[in-house]
Amino acid sequence: MKKTIWIALFLCLTIGVRGQKKEDITAIKGQCGCFDVKFSYAETFSPQKDYKFHERYITAGREYVFVDEETKDKMVLMHLLVIGDTMVIKHWREDWDYQNTNLLAYQKETEWKPLILKNEQVKGQWTQAVFEVNDMPRYTGSATWNHADGKHLWENITDAPLPRREYTKRSDYQVLKRFNRIHVTENGYLHEQDNDKIIRNGNEDKLLVQEKGLNNYVKIEESKCEIAKEWWQKQRPYWVDVRSVWGNILAKNQGLKINPKSTDGKMLWKEIDDLVKNFEKNKVADSNQRKVAINELIEKYLVK
DSSP, rough: HHHHHHHHHHHHHHHHHHHHHHHHHHHHTTTTTTEEEEEEEEEEEOOOOOOOOOOEEEEEEEEEEEEEEEETTEEEEEEEEEETEEEEEEEEEEEEEEEEOOEEOSSSSSSEEEEEEGGGSSOOEEEEEEEEETHHHHHHEEEEEEEEETEEEEEEEEEOOOOTTTTHHHHHHHHHHHHEEEEEEETTTOOOOOOEEEEEEEEEEEEEEEEEEEEEEEEEEEEEEEEHHHHHHHHHHHHHHHHHHHHHHHOOOOOOOOOOOOOTTBBHHHHHHHHHHHHHHHHHHOOHHHHHHHHHHHHHTBOO
16 A cells, blocks of 8 residues: 555656656747847946946847757757848857756856756756857856746846956956846746846955846747748858867866957957858868867867
8 A cells, every 4th residue: 555655656746847847848948939129237236335337238139049959858049130131140049958967157257167066956957058159158057947827937046257248348347146037928038137246356256236137038920030040051050060069178077267369369259250151151061170170269269
């Protein structure tokens, strides 16, 4: 009798876990589609009496988000910017990994260190790993999806580099501590942020200013992003190789420190973009040849 009860209990728990995971996957894929997006950021509070608040940052665009790779425990979501009817720009990438124990923890000044979690710490959780336009890492965070009343929420706090909108303009802080909330609904999703801009000096953190961010993705007709699908079909082989080379570097679990700018003033993201364009122009079909060139380029920027 006791054995029967334990078997029944085990089956119920197994079904519950599988059901939760299925809902999680649906929520993650709920971030896919063609969207009109509004990005809004405003600094809200500073403990520094003499701090001068920066102007609000508001912009908008069209973005195509889709699953580019999928396995049982992983999904790769690609973001492409659609500009008018003729231009597409590779934007950013997010990898979702189920019960992932190997994370990258951002330190400061484009340096990341391995963060190894225990299995019990990530049970039922999904890691969101966010990557730059050139597939360089930005930040990772692990949390559980919550589902209620047709809405889906994932939230996490993690350290990150300065955002793209500020990293070439500001040097008064080193780390953006991000409180990310992703709300998925039937009409799209909202990426809500409560961010702390941190001055990091050794092991000491000092708050410079807080900001509120709202990235609102409103789903529109898929046909309005058709140009992005066509563009990615041509570009994908080259960027898959870029992703693969970065993946091999990160798989060593040794952390990472990058010089974003070379000694001659060139930028890593620009050099990778130019290299990919060169592959396309010269019809470089050999994937191994491409990977060697990509690896040699990235190695120039790595701090040993």
